[in-house]
Amino acid sequence: MLSVRNLTLQYPNGKRALADFNLEVKPGELVVVLGGNGSGKTTLLRCITRTLAPTGGEVWLNGTELSHLTGDKLRIARMALALVSQHASLVRRRSVLSNVAAGSLGRHYNMWTAIGGLPSDELQAAYGYLDEVGLRDLARQRAGTLSGGQAQRVAIARALAQKPKAILADEPVASLDPEAAEDIMRLLRRLAEEENLAVLCVLHQVELAYSYAHRVVGIRDGRIEFDLPRADVSREAVKRLYISEAA
Amino acid sequence: MTDITARPPAAPVTEIAVPKHPLPQRAKGWLGWAIVAAVLVWSWGPSEMFRATALISDWRNMAEFGKAFLQPNFHDWDQYISDMVVTIQIAIWGTALAVAFGIPFSILCSSNVAPQWIVQPVRRLMDACRAINEIVFALLFVVAVGLGPFAGVMALFVHNLGVFAKLFSEAVEAVDPRPVEGIRVTGAIKVQEVVFGVIPQVMPLWSSFTLYRLETNVRSATTLGIVGAGGIGQTLYESIRSFHYADTAAQIIIVVVTVMLLDLVSARIRKALI
Numbered sequence: 001m002l003s004v005r006n007l008t009l010q011y012p013n014g015k016r017a018l019a020d021f022n023l024e025v026k027p028g029e030l031v032v033v034l035g036g037n038g039s040g041k042t043t044l045l046r047c048i049t050r051t052l053a054p055t056g057g058e059v060w061l062n063g064t065e066l067s068h069l070t071g072d073k074l075r076i077a078r079m080a081l082a083l084v085s086q087h088a089s090l091v092r093r094r095s096v097l098s099n100v101a102a103g104s105l106g107r108h109y110n111m112w113t114a115i116g117g118l119p120s121d122e123l124q125a126a127y128g129y130l131d132e133v134g135l136r137d138l139a140r141q142r143a144g145t146l147s148g149g150q151a152q153r154v155a156i157a158r159a160l161a162q163k164p165k166a167i168l169a170d171e172p173v174a175s176l177d178p179e180a181a182e183d184i185m186r187l188l189r190r191l192a193e194e195e196n197l198a199v200l201c202v203l204h205q206v207e208l209a210y211s212y213a214h215r216v217v218g219i220r221d222g223r224i225e226f227d228l229p230r231a232d233v234s235r236e237a238v239k240r241l242y243i244s245e246a247a
Numbered sequence: 248m249t250d251i252t253a254r255p256p257a258a259p260v261t262e263i264a265v266p267k268h269p270l271p272q273r274a275k276g277w278l279g280w281a282i283v284a285a286v287l288v289w290s291w292g293p294s295e296m297f298r299a300t301a302l303i304s305d306w307r308n309m310a311e312f313g314k315a316f317l318q319p320n321f322h323d324w325d326q327y328i329s330d331m332v333v334t335i336q337i338a339i340w341g342t343a344l345a346v347a348f349g350i351p352f353s354i355l356c357s358s359n360v361a362p363q364w365i366v367q368p369v370r371r372l373m374d375a376c377r378a379i380n381e382i383v384f385a386l387l388f389v390v391a392v393g394l395g396p397f398a399g400v401m402a403l404f405v406h407n408l409g410v411f412a413k414l415f416s417e418a419v420e421a422v423d424p425r426p427v428e429g430i431r432v433t434g435a436i437k438v439q440e441v442v443f444g445v446i447p448q449v450m451p452l453w454s455s456f457t458l459y460r461l462e463t464n465v466r467s468a469t470t471l472g473i474v475g476a477g478g479i480g481q482t483l484y485e486s487i488r489s490f491h492y493a494d495t496a497a498q499i500i501i502v503v504v505t506v507m508l509l510d511l512v513s514a515r516i517r518k519a520l521i
Contacts, residue, residue, distance in 0.1 A: 049432065079434035089429030093447045102443050106434020116442045155429070162433050 001026055002048070002081075002166045002198045007057035007067075009040075009047055009222075017043045018222040021057065025166065025198040030189045032213035032230075033202045036242045040222035041202040045168045048200075049081055050074060062165050079106040082159030086171040088151035092144030096135065096154050099143045101126035103161030122161070129157040133187060149180030156187060166198040167191070173205065181205065185212040206238055315492030319500055327479065327501050334478030335505070337396045337471070338464035341403025346457055348404075349411030354441055356416035359424070369412075377409030381467050385476040396477030403464050403471070414456045418449040454520045458513040465509055469502055 007021040018040050025031045035041050046052040048059050050066060059066040066077050082103070090099045104122040105113060112119070130136045133153040138146065146154060152172055159167050169188060173181035185201075189212045192199040203209055209216050209230065216233045218225040218241045226237050267273075291297070302309070321327075355361050355369040384402035392398050427444035435443065472480020479498060486495040 075434050075436070078432070081432075083432040085425070085429070087425050089425040091426045091430070091444060091447045093450060094443075102430055102435075103433050105430065105436075105439045105443065109436055109439070114438045114442060116446070158429070158433070 001060075001062065002200065003058075003060040004044075004048065005058045005060070007044070007047055007054050007059065009043060009052065010055045016222050018047060018054070018057075021219075021222070021224060023200075023217060023224070023227065025200050027165070027196045027198050028193055029214045030192040030199045030201060030212060031215045031217060032209040033200065033217045033219060034204075034206060034209055034238060034241055035219040039219050039241070041219060042170055043222070044219070045083070045170050045200070045202060048168060049078060049083055075106070079162060080165040082162045082164035082167045084152070084155050084159050084167060084169040084172050086174045088148075088155035090143040090146075090151055090154055090158075092142065094143060095139065096130065096141050096143050096146070097123060097126050097139040099154055100129055100157045100161050103129075103158040104163075106162065126157070126161050129160040130154070132160065132191075133157045147180070148176050149183060152176065152180070152184050153187065156184070156191070160191070160195070164197065166200065169199065169201040171202055171204060173203070173208065181208060182211075188212070209233075312492060316496040316499075318493050319496035320491075320493035321497045323494070324497065324501075327482065327498050330479035330482045330498075331501050331505055333396055334468045334472065334480065334502075335465055335509075337399040337468040337476070337478050338403065338461060340400045341407060341468070342457065342461045342464050344400070344404040345407035345411050345460075349408050349415055350453075352408065352412040353415030353419060354445075356412050357419040359420050359422070360437075360441060360445065370416075373409040373412040375409070376405055377413060379406065381406045381471060382474055385471045385474045389475045394475040394477070399468055399471040399476030399478060402476060403467060407460060407464065410460060411456070414460075415449070415453055418452040418456075419445055422448045451520045455517045458517055462506065462509050462513055466506060 002023075002025040004021055004023040007018055007023075008016065009018040010016045021040075021044065023031070023044075033041050033044065043052060047054040048066075050059075050069070054067055057067065061077070061080055064077050064080075066074070066081075069077050091102070094102075098118055101118045101122045104119070104125070108119055108122070127136065127139055130139055133156055135150060135153055135157070138150065138154075143151065143154060155172075156167075167188070172188070173184050176184065185208050188199050188201060191197055192214075201213075210233070213230045215228065216230050216238075217227045218233070218237060220241050225241060226233065352369060352373060355365050356373060358366050361369075381402045384405050385398055388398035388401040392401065422445055426448065427440055430440050430444040468476075468478050469480045469483070472478040472482070473484045475481065479502060483495060483498045483502075486492075486498060
């Protein structure tokens, strides 16, 4: 279970990007975070992964508190959190298979991986993850030749290779066409349910949230406006999230 | 209703005066040219440019050179080719060692990978390697390890270590940071970030730089022979010193053809890599 308790990020100028943020994502659940630009969605993910240090509050993942860890302890704890970003962030000149297998690097620190090798069992496992996202046939292709949707699927396969407890997805469909976006959301939901993963996904596409989320969290100015099962989220409540942005 | 797409009738083109640059801006341009002219005048005397007329007054010397060069003597061609091969071999080893050591040094010179307290001293060390010409290093290594190709290899290695560290680190500093972050969030350690996230991105550029420097090093290795560091340069120097211009011409032709062939081959390989 991924749990965020009273998470706060206050900048030196006094502005609060996150204010007493509380959120829980259970295994098997896909939670979508909606909110306008600058509302704190990406900041929330960055505070969870600790690429930004929160000024207050706690982040718990399966019984481990992450927000006070540093150095190697933080790196090891972070391995249970996989991040899928808007740009798939693949190494374009490496094969799809080795990009996926790179998800296992956190478990292997030896001379072989230090010179660019990957363990054969991880390559075998990566092939399985590629099969899971429907791209087994592209295993030997260079990542730079993939379409946006395919690249995002490979990024998800790499996240799986990390063997995480939770997946954080930061606008994973922002640069995709509607069909590819649906594919990615369907895949994230399936992985949450079948792999029993806690999936927290930041989105701008309200319709996708209505179609695929188990729960929807609306945030504005770093505060939670609502946290409801998707069926209970009204159009008006969602509209209010974007009012300050439109004004 | 006002038609917002309607425009007032345009003035005839000849009536529109092209605005001139303001005087201070034009003065800056003139000042720039004046400085260039002053620098050229300042360098005229010490570099004995006034002797340029000797090219015409001593034309007979030039003609003698030219005549010999028109009749190259390829009698010992097999020896020249063999010397040229040694020169290429010197360049290959000099380049290979410089690349092997240049890669780690370039990573340590890259401000997006290493901390500043490492970057700055390593950069200064590499500047020193690069600032000193290969011939100077060759003279030092001839004293240290004796006459012959190995001194040439070492001279090329040390100078090119500085060159590769700079070229490679500039490529590293220009990488897309997103794939590196993609590797970092998997829990990878710093070495893995570099090996899996940075190096695959810079590999085509690094290969291209390596081939380009190999070409350059073949040319440099030719001159290194003059100070006793082996290869065709040594033979060339002996021919010039003993006034055997026909032999010199044959050796120069072999050097030129080799460099041209290398240039053609490496251009093709570079094109395939990028």
